[in-house]
Amino acid sequence: MNAKRTDFIATVVIDLIVASVVGILFFLLAYILTAGLPHVSWSFLTGATDAFSGAGGIGVQLFNSFYLLLLTMLISVPISLGAGIYLAEYAKDNWRTSLIRSAIEVLSSLPSVVVGLFGFLLFVVKFKIGFSVISGSIALTFFNLPLLTRNIEESLSAVSRSQREAGLSLGLSKWKTELGIILPVALPGIVTGIVLSAGRVFGEAAALIYTAGQSAPVTNFADWNPMDPASPLNPFRPAETLAVHIWKVNTEGLASNAAALSAAASAVLIIAVLLFNLGARLLGNYLYRRVTASK
C-alpha cells in the first residue's frame, strides 16, 4: 500500500471516529430537548412542586441548584486557588508534594455517592445540621476541590518561567509577581475551569441526595432574610436541586405525568449546562483580551 493511500484511509477512519463522537452528542441533545422542551413552560419553570406526588413546576429546585452552586463556589474557589498557587509556585519537588498530589488525585476519584454518604454521616447526622443547602455545598466542595485545584495549578504552570523572572528582576516579591503578573495571564484558563466545574456541580445528583435532601419546602420568595426558616437564602433549609428532582421524579414520583416532568426538567438542566460551557468560552476569551490589552 502506498503512502498516499495509507494517509487517505487513516484520515477517513479518524474523521469517522470524530463524526461518531459528535454524532452521539447531537443525538443525545436532540433527543432530550425534543422530548422535554414541549413540556417546558413559564409556569413549569417558576411553579411550586406538589410535595407528595412530585408533580408541578421546578421553580424552587431551579433556584436551589443555583444557590447551592453559588455557595459551593464561594467555599471551593478560594481554597483551591490557595492550593493551586501553592502547588504551582511554592511547593518544593519532594515526597511531601507528591503525597499532596496523590491525595488530590484520590479525592478526585472518590465516587460522588460516597462523598454524599460521608457528608450525610458527618454533617447531617453527626453535626446535626440536617439536610440543608450548607451540608450539600460542603459535600460538593469535596467533590469540586480536586478538579479546581488541578485546573488552577495547570493554568498557573502554563505561564512561562520568563514572566516570573521578569517580575523578580524588577524587585517584585514572589507573591506580588504571582498576584500581579502570573495570575492575570492564567486567569482566563482559571475562569474557564471554574465555569466548567460549575456545570458539573450544577448537574450533580448523587452527592446531594443525602446532604441537601430530597425535599423542596415551599419558600417565600419575598423574604430575603437568610435567618428566616422560610427564606430562600436560608442555608440551613433542605434544598432539593434540579438534578435530584429528576432522579426522584423518575424513581419514586407518583405524578401521572412523571415521564414528561423528568424529560422537561432534564431539558432545562441540559440547557443550563450548555450555557455554562458556552459562557466559559466567551468569558475566557473576553478576559484574555482584557488582561493582555489585546483588543
Added chain:
Amino acid sequence: MLKQYSFEETAVQTFDDKTSLAMRTEDMQVFYGSNHAMFDANLAFPKNQITALIGASGSGKSTYLRSLNRMNDGIATVTGKIWYHGVNINEPGVNIYEIRRHIGMVFQRPNPFAKSIRENIVYALRANGIKKKAELEERIEQSLKGAALWDEVKDNLDKSALSLSGGQQQRLCIARSIAMAPDVLLLDEPCSALDPISTVKVEETLLELQKKYSIIIVTHNMQQASRISSQCAFFHLGHIMEYAPTGTMFSNPQIPVTQDYIAGSFG
C-alpha cells in the same frame, strides 16, 4: 575533542583605587547541586562603561551574570563576595528585592508582561510606591526614550506589549528596567533572539545608556562585544581566563585560550 588549557594561566586586569567601580566580585563560586559551575570569579566593573562577558556555551558567563543580582537564589548556591557600593550583597540578610531594583536585568528572550505597554513600565513602579500620575507619566516617557522606543509607541501606549515586534519587545524590557532607575544594568544575550536590524537598534541604545548606567552584557557575538564594550572578560569552563580593555583583548590577547577563541580555532 576540546583542547586542554591550563586554568592557572590567566590574565585578569584589576583596577586601582582611582577607578570608580559599579560592582565587583571576590572569589565567587557557583554550585548547581554538587556541580561546581563557577570558580574563583574575581571581576571588577568600572562605572558607566559597557563590560562584555564572552565565551562558549556552558562557559558560565550567564551563571555569573545571574548571580550578580541574586537571580540564582533558589537555583544555585553562590559563595564568595559581591561588592556593591561597599556592601557585600551576597549575604543572607540583604534585601534582594531592593538589590534588584538597583541592579536591573534584561533576558535573552524578550519577556514583556502580557499587559499594555504602559502597564509594563508602571506595574513595578507602582508596586514600589510610586503612585503620582505625573511622575509615572514622566518615567514612562523617559524610559521609553532611553530605550529608543518612544517614537514608535508613544501613540499606542495602551496597546498590548505582545503586539510589538521582537526587537521592540526587547527594547521595552530595557525600558522597563531603566524605569526603575537602577544604576547597573545586566543583559543576558539580549540580541540573540533578534534580527540584525533590531540588534543594531539595541546596540545603539546601550551605547547611549552607558552615559547613565553601568552595563554588563553577556554575548555570544564577538563582533557585538567589540562594537559596544569598553571592557571584555573571557570565560572558559567556569573560569575567567582573561579580562582586559576590549581593544587589547581583540588585537592582542595575552593567553593561548583567548587567542584561540578569538581566532576561531577553539577546540
